[in-house]
Amino acid sequence: MDIDLDYERPNVETIKCVVVGDNAVGKTRLICARACNATLTQYQLLATHVPTVWAIDQYRVCQEVLERSRDVVDEVSVSLRLWDTFGDHHKDRRFAYGRSDVVVLCFSLANPYSLRHVKSMWFPEIKHFCPRTPVVLVGCQLDLRYADLDAVNRARRPLAKPIKPTDILSPENGHEVAKELGIPYYETSVVAQFGVKDVFDNAIRAALISRRHLQFWKSHLKKVQRPLLQAPFLPPKPPPPIIHTPDQPQNGQGPAALFYTPLCTDVVFQLQRGQKVFAHKVYLATACSKFYELFTLELCASELKEKNWSPKRDHCPFQNGGTQGATCTKCVGVDCQCEATNGQLGVSPLPLRTSLSDNALRGHGVVPVGWGKELTEWGRGFIRVCLNMVEDPLTQCETLMTVVQMESFIQGEPLRAVLEYLYTGHLDQSRTDLMQVATIAEALEVFDLRMMVSNILNKEAFMNQEITKAFHVRRANRIKECLSRGLFSDVLFTVDDGSVPAHKPLLIANCDWMVAMFRGAFRESFSQESNMP
Numbered sequence: 001m002d003i004d005l006d007y008e009r010p011n012v013e014t015i016k017c018v019v020v021g022d023n024a025v026g027k028t029r030l031i032c033a034r035a036c037n038a039t040l041t042q043y044q045l046l047a048t049h050v051p052t053v054w055a056i057d058q059y060r061v062c063q064e065v066l067e068r069s070r071d072v073v074d075e076v077s078v079s080l081r082l083w084d085t086f087g088d089h090h091k092d093r094r095f096a097y098g099r100s101d102v103v104v105l106c107f108s109l110a111n112p113y114s115l116r117h118v119k120s121m122w123f124p125e126i127k128h129f130c131p132r133t134p135v136v137l138v139g140c141q142l143d144l145r146y147a148d149l150d151a152v153n154r155a156r157r158p159l160a161k162p163i164k165p166t167d168i169l170s171p172e173n174g175h176e177v178a179k180e181l182g183i184p185y186y187e188t189s190v191v192a193q194f195g196v197k198d199v200f201d202n203a204i205r206a207a208l209i210s211r212r213h214l215q216f217w218k219s220h221l222k223k224v225q226r227p228l229l230q231a232p233f234l235p236p237k238p239p240p241p242i243i244h245t246p247d248q249p250q251n252g253q254g255p256a257a258l259f260y261t262p263l264c265t266d267v268v269f270q271l272q273r274g275q276k277v278f279a280h281k282v283y284l285a286t287a288c289s290k291f292y293e294l295f296t297l298e299l300c301a302s303e304l305k306e307k308n309w310s311p312k313r314d315h316c317p318f319q320n321g322g323t324q325g326a327t328c329t330k331c332v333g334v335d336c337q338c339e340a341t342n343g344q345l346g347v348s349p350l351p352l353r354t355s356l357s358d359n360a361l362r363g364h365g366v367v368p369v370g371w372g373k374e375l376t377e378w379g380r381g382f383i384r385v386c387l388n389m390v391e392d393p394l395t396q397c398e399t400l401m402t403v404v405q406m407e408s409f410i411q412g413e414p415l416r417a418v419l420e421y422l423y424t425g426h427l428d429q430s431r432t433d434l435m436q437v438a439t440i441a442e443a444l445e446v447f448d449l450r451m452m453v454s455n456i457l458n459k460e461a462f463m464n465q466e467i468t469k470a471f472h473v474r475r476a477n478r479i480k481e482c483l484s485r486g487l488f489s490d491v492l493f494t495v496d497d498g499s500v501p502a503h504k505p506l507l508i509a510n511c512d513w514m515v516a517m518f519r520g521a522f523r524e525s526f527s528q529e530s531n532m533p
């Protein structure tokens, strides 16, 4: 079936636009995007390369394609006829170049050779066959500049040459060549059709301006503008980073060493005879539900008031107009009239998970022992929990910590073994106090450790490997959750486009740089906020 063409219509400018460029740079896809309104996802595109030429006959046989060829640019009605060509350098394209109105010269933004050939081969060929035809330079496959190239290479055909990061061309590379050749430059991606309209509208402009020079009597061409500059491409937002929590530390101190060298601790267990065991909430809470519950308990101001504790006011920086909405960590919400709590008593609970420790409170030992929450009915082994100023075991500076007072049957060494298990997933089977470890594990509801002890006593210690494996999987998931929710975070990294809450203990355990940063040798070691370059 032949369809009526536009050649004979008055005031419709038919424009022959020839598309040339190396093999596989994206000529056919670009034509299909304009002529057939074809959009494909990046992976559909990658999975298929058919080295074909889009048939010009489509305008004759397909009504829809013919209709899409019609357009109005700068008030001129046009019919755009796109001619696809072979990318093969040795093919004869003189038939295509004949009577062309504009040439769209394509290269791939992921193939530097194709840009080199623009200068060395394509532009000279165009100038040879149609010296007066305007040319527009187009960098195709723009989406690859921002794509995950590993994923793209995996999705490409097995024999396709992988795209290296160094293959990706910048906008300047294209602009430089275009400037040298004195032609306009555009970038396109057929994913989401970026730039497709820019290329062809401006190719039409270039063709119409050239025609206006020759056919000056055509008054309807007087409003045609020179090819316009392209608006910049807004790169897609990068996907959120994949959070990977290694089971075994790559470097840094490792969880076990961190437990025994208690850097940046935020919880202390008070045992009989004044013994203290320091630890890190994030490690305990992500390995044991009982500790998770404990550290997310909320201390209500009203309860604290019942304890009849009245804070000293002179320390409070919020008294004289502090930050609205911030929690005054010194008054801890008790009977405080400062702006930070808006004086609203009883509605300003202080969660134990609040990680406003460290520097903000150092040197203010004003929170008295005695307030907090009774835990005797909450769990076996626990007496009370509260927030208090405690001397940091490493820096000897006063720091606000969660203080957990334990019952007398909880003894230092076996408790340490339980806590070490919560850091590492391991239990030393040669210990002589395994029964006491089991008792504490049971009280703290660390049932997998209880089972480990039973396995050792039953001479089935080999089964503990599975428990350790499951421990790490479970803990990694909980750490991911804490990271995504910022729970128990005690440091905030400020980067260009926002801020990321993090956990000093996790960073220290896995990275020597972080150990150096938080060890206390720098002023910033105590800061809760880090500005990243």
Ligand SMILES: Nc1nc2c(ncn2[C@@H]2O[C@H](COP(=O)(O)OP(=O)(O)OP(=O)(O)O)[C@@H](O)[C@H]2O)c(=O)[nH]1
Pocket (backbone or CB within 6 Å): 021, 022, 023, 024, 025, 026, 027, 028, 029, 030, 042, 044, 045, 046, 047, 048, 049, 050, 051, 052, 053, 085, 086, 087, 088, 140, 141, 142, 143, 144, 188, 189, 190, 191
């Ligand atoms: N990611 C991405 N891939 C593209 C884009 N355009 C084309 N491709 C892919 O690049 C490969 C080549 O595309 P074609 O349009 O067939 O290239 P061509 O220049 O016509 O190739 P020849 O016919 O061999 O001259 C195909 O696998 C396309 O799917 C694009 O904008 N983005």
